[in-house]
Structures are given as C-alpha cells and as structure tokens.
Amino acid sequence: MVIYSVFVVNKAGSLIYHNDHSSSRPEVEKTFGFPLELTLKLQDERLLVIFGQRDGIRVGHTLLAINGEDVSGTKLGADNERNVMDVLNDPSNYPISIKFGRPKLSSNERIMLASMFHSLFAIGSQLSPEPHSSGIEVLETDAFKLHCFQTQTGIKFIVLTDPRQGGVEAILHRLHELYADYALKNSFYALDMPIRCELFDTSLQAVLEQAEKSGVYSGV
Missing domain, CATH: 2.30.42.40 (Pdz3 Domain)
Incomplete structure (x- = not known):
C-alpha cells in the first residue's frame, strides 16, 4: 500500500502544510x-x-x-x-x-491546487440536496483516492493514497490530533499559518509508515 501525500488547508483555503510521503513516480x-x-x-x-x-x-x-x-x-x-x-x-x-x-508539483502548484480544492469543497456543500452537508470526503480515480476531513474550525486534512489503502479515516483523525498537540499547543505557532514543527513532522511520518506497512491504520 502507498500513501502519496498529505495536505493541510486552513479555513481560508491556503495551504499551510504538505508532505510528499511517497516520491515514487512511475x-x-x-x-x-x-x-x-x-x-x-x-x-x-x-x-x-x-x-x-x-x-x-x-x-x-x-x-x-x-x-x-x-x-x-x-x-x-x-x-x-x-x-x-x-x-x-x-x-x-x-x-x-x-x-x-509524472511531473513533481512545484510549491506554487501545490498552493494553487489546495485553493482549487477548497473552492470545490464549498461548491460540493452548496450543491447538496440536504442541509449541513459534510462536503467532499472522498474523490476516487483508477490510480488513487483523495480523502478529506474538515474539522469544526474549517481546517481540512487531505490524504492521497493508493485506492486499496485502508483505515484512512483513522489516519485523518490522527492527523487532527497531531495538529492539536504539536501545532496549536505550540506558543510560537500563529493560527492558520504554515506549520513548521519537527515533532509534527516526525509523528506524522510514523503514522504514515505504520499505515503503509499494515495496509490499514487503526490508531496509535
């Protein structure tokens, strides 16, 4: 199983974190x-x-x-x-x-795509025939799946994986926990700004590696 990348987008649609976990490009x-x-x-x-x-x-x-x-x-x-x-x-x-x-995305392309997905997420919520839609949670192609979890404060955690990867919902919730523990509780971190925290990086890496090895993530 493969987890390709992780993105964190703030409530305004700006990319505040990304991790290219698997750089393998056929x-x-x-x-x-x-x-x-x-x-x-x-x-x-x-x-x-x-x-x-x-x-x-x-x-x-x-x-x-x-x-x-x-x-x-x-x-x-x-x-x-x-x-x-x-x-x-x-x-x-x-x-x-x-x-x-496949080309490797530049920093500007990542920022642009994060903003585009933020807009698409909002459009998906508005098109819902039922009120209080959760927005886009999964986009699936033959090559990968995009999984998204939006918190109550509007932060979006996005994970791109192999279509067969299991336990992605647990990964998303664990990412939210890591964000709360290592970013929000950091006195030097400004809300909605880029995340630059070594503990967040290392903890995220451990979560992704565990999920890839087992093919499913059930929590830490």
Whole structure:
C-alpha cells in the first residue's frame, strides 16, 4: 500500500502544510520512429503529452529525458543549449529514446491546487440536496483516492493514497490530533499559518509508515 501525500488547508483555503510521503513516480522510456506519434505542448515550462497516449505513456506526462540526457523545460543536456523540439523535429535523430513520467508539483502548484480544492469543497456543500452537508470526503480515480476531513474550525486534512489503502479515516483523525498537540499547543505557532514543527513532522511520518506497512491504520 502507498500513501502519496498529505495536505493541510486552513479555513481560508491556503495551504499551510504538505508532505510528499511517497516520491515514487512511475517513468516510461520508449524508442520512437519518425514522425513522433505523440503530441506535446509547452505548459508551465514543461513539455507535456496532450494526445496519443500509449504503452504506459499518459496524457499529462512530462518529457523527462532524450537518449539518456535530462530535459529541463525545453532544453536538453547539461549545457542547456539544444532545443528539445528542434531535436524531436529532426528526422536524422531517429530512432530516438524518450523517457516520460509524472511531473513533481512545484510549491506554487501545490498552493494553487489546495485553493482549487477548497473552492470545490464549498461548491460540493452548496450543491447538496440536504442541509449541513459534510462536503467532499472522498474523490476516487483508477490510480488513487483523495480523502478529506474538515474539522469544526474549517481546517481540512487531505490524504492521497493508493485506492486499496485502508483505515484512512483513522489516519485523518490522527492527523487532527497531531495538529492539536504539536501545532496549536505550540506558543510560537500563529493560527492558520504554515506549520513548521519537527515533532509534527516526525509523528506524522510514523503514522504514515505504520499505515503503509499494515495496509490499514487503526490508531496509535
């Protein structure tokens, strides 16, 4: 079982904590002939696959390397002098080996996505046909589940896991306990501000590791 990441969002929708617990991101390397069968687009300084997914290469994957040389944005190699698209559009460079994978989120992207989920959570509550909806608790895809627990004070604890991971509700409530014990009771912590506490970090790590090893978390 895998727990991918943890986010804590304050009542205003600002990201105040994140932990990338599992940095494992599947990568796919394949040799292509000319012309390239995938459509790429530059987005946020990354070349992304937008059409033609195949053989484990998915829409949204980032171009990571060409013939073993790392790609940085649109530049190739350690000297960053060669343009990736020029290389891909030159028939003499084929056959060519290209590596793709999921991009690692930047700090700005995490902040933006946390704010977007905060808004989506509010929309979900407003769309509820019944009053006093708890909002979005689980979003499920074929690759992961997003679990959310909102406290009475509006703090949201979000955990992304493998779809088979069990005991996530207990993990969320334990995170709330750790937040109360190590953040709120810390005289140097300002409410709703970023959490920077070593005890919180180490305790959270222990909870996530226990849950991954057993496949289910039943409490500490």
